[in-house]
Each structure stands twice: as C-alpha cells, then as structure tokens.
Amino acid sequence: MAEILLVRHGQTEWSAAGRHTSVTEQPLTAAGERQARALGERLAGRAFTAVLSSPRHRARRTAELAGLAVTEVTDDLAEWNYGRYEGSTIAQIYRDRPEWNLWTDGCPGGESPDQIGARIDRLLDRVDALLERGDVALIAHGHSLRVTGARWIGLSPAGGGLLRLDTGTLSRLGYEHRRRVLLSWNSPC
Numbered sequence: 525m526a527e528i529l530l531v532r533h534g535q536t537e538w539s540a541a542g543r544h545t546s547v548t549e550q551p552l553t554a555a556g557e558r559q560a561r562a563l564g565e566r567l568a569g570r571a572f573t574a575v576l577s578s579p580r581h582r583a584r585r586t587a588e589l590a591g592l593a594v595t596e597v598t599d600d601l602a603e604w605n606y607g608r609y610e611g612s613t614i615a616q617i618y619r620d621r622p623e624w625n626l627w628t629d630g631c632p633g634g635e636s637p638d639q640i641g642a643r644i645d646r647l648l649d650r651v652d653a654l655l656e657r658g659d660v661a662l663i664a665h666g667h668s669l670r671v672t673g674a675r676w677i678g679l680s681p682a683g684g685g686l687l688r689l690d691t692g693t694l695s696r697l698g699y700e701h702r703r704r705v706l707l708s709w710n711s712p713c
Contacts, residue, residue, distance in 0.1 A: 526573070526655040527707060530672060530695040531663040533578075533586040534559035539666070539691050542613045546603040546634070546665075549581050552589075556582070559692025560589035562713035566694065567592065573658035576651070578602050578665060586692075587663045594663070600647040603665035607634025626667070627685035641681035644671045666691070673697065676704050 534556030538545040552560065567590060577583050577594045578601040587594050609617055609631045617624055630636035635643075647662075654660050662672065670684030676697045677683075689695065689710050696707035 525699050526657075526659050528651060528655070528676070528697040529567075529572075529659065529661045530669045530689075530697065531563060531586065531590070531592070531661055532666055532669055532689055532691055532693050532695075533580075533582045533663065534563075534589070535691040536582050538611070543611050544606040544609050544613070544631075546606045546610055547580075548610060552582055552585055556586075556691065557589055559713065560586040563692060563694065564590035564592070566713045567661075571658065572661050574651075574654050575661045575663070576601060576647075577663040578668070580665070583663045583665065590663075592661055592663065598647065600643050601662060601664040601668060604640050604667040604671070605631065605634035607631040609634065625685075627682040637681040640668065640671050641675060644668065644675050644681070648672065648675060669695070673706060673709065677706060678704065 534552045536550035536552055536556055538550050574595045575592045576596045576598055577587050579597050579599060627637060651660050666689045670687045670689050671681045673687050673695060674681060674683030687709060692713060694711045695709045698705060698707045
C-alpha cells in the first residue's frame with residue numbers, strides 16, 4: 525500500500541536555537557543543507573504521486589536540495605502559528621507562563637490546538653485520496669508534522685507532543701490491516 529512520507533526541513537539558525545519559527549523566513553544553515561541533500565540520497569529513485577510543501581522557504585529549499593519536485597505548495601502544511609511567541613524559546617515563554625503547554629494551550633495571537641488540528645485534518649483528507657495512486661511526500665515543519673502524525677493515527681492534536689521530530693528527518697505513515705499507523709518516525713538521514 526502507498527505511504528505518506530513526512531519530511532522535516534533541514535536545520536535553520538532558529539531551529540538550532542530552539543526558537544519558535546512559524547511565519548519568519550529562515551534560511552537553512554550549512555548543516556541544514558547537508559541534511560536536505562542526505563534526505564535526497566535516501567529518497568533517490570523513489571516515485572511520488574504528489575509532493576506537497578509548506579510555503580516557507582526552508583521547506584521549499586529542503587525539497588529542492590533533496591531533489592523532490594513539489595507539485596503543490598499549501599498553507600495547510602505551514603508551521604503552527606505561534607502568534608506572540610514567534611521567535612521565543614521555551615525558556616523565555618516559561619518566565620512569564622511557567623505552566624504553558626503548546627499542545628494544550630496554543631499561542632496567544634496564533635493558533636489553538638483545535639485550529640491546527642482542523643487544518644491538518646483537511647490536508648489529510650486530500651492526501652488520503654491521493655494514496656490510491658501512490659506515495660505522497662509532505663515537506664514541512666516540526667510541530668505541524670507532529671500534529672500530522674498524531675491526527676493520522678487518531679490522536680488529538682495534543683498527541684503530537686508525544687512525537688519528537690528532529691530537523692532533516694523522515695517519517696512514514698501508512699496502513700496495517702486497514703488501520704492508520706506510524707510505519708517509522710524521526711528517522712535521521
């Protein structure tokens with residue numbers, strides 16, 4: 525059966541520093557570019573029915589360096605909108621809100637867990653229909669892809685908090701006995 529491959533973009537300065545990055549454009553670091561090329565080596569020879577990317581440059585550049593021809597750029601794959609927490613680290617947020625949890629609280633001026641969950645559900649409905657023709661690749665960001673993995677297996681968006689996802693990694697979603705499953709997760713290249 526066909527699979528969905530989740531491709532997390534390569535490292536940026538902000539991802540390396542643990543800064544929440546949704547709408548701020550960040551180029552890949554040299555390490556991030558190496559990660560993207562390694563993703564390409566790992567995916568060499570694999571055909572995709574569709575390759576969907578977040579509109580952010582870091583995702584599209586990762587696709588380019590990995591040799592993936594993007595067939596659609598969609599806002600549905602954009603990173604969780606962090607609102608007023610854009611550019612902040614967890615430590616900075618905890619100074620003002622020590623009990624804050626992205627997965628249950630969302631972000632002031634940004635998205636709630638329900639909002640990103642609805643966006644990802646809409647995306648997965650479209651992608652699931654594409655799987656009848658073959659594999660689909662999704663190139664995006666840490667938190668949005670973690671929500672994608674959680675929603676694929678029937679968890680709430682908060683379930684993404686249980687799925688660590690590093691930069692420059694591959695994860696595979698698919699089926700076992702007609703049930704949606706995680707086939708592999710956070711696999712480095």
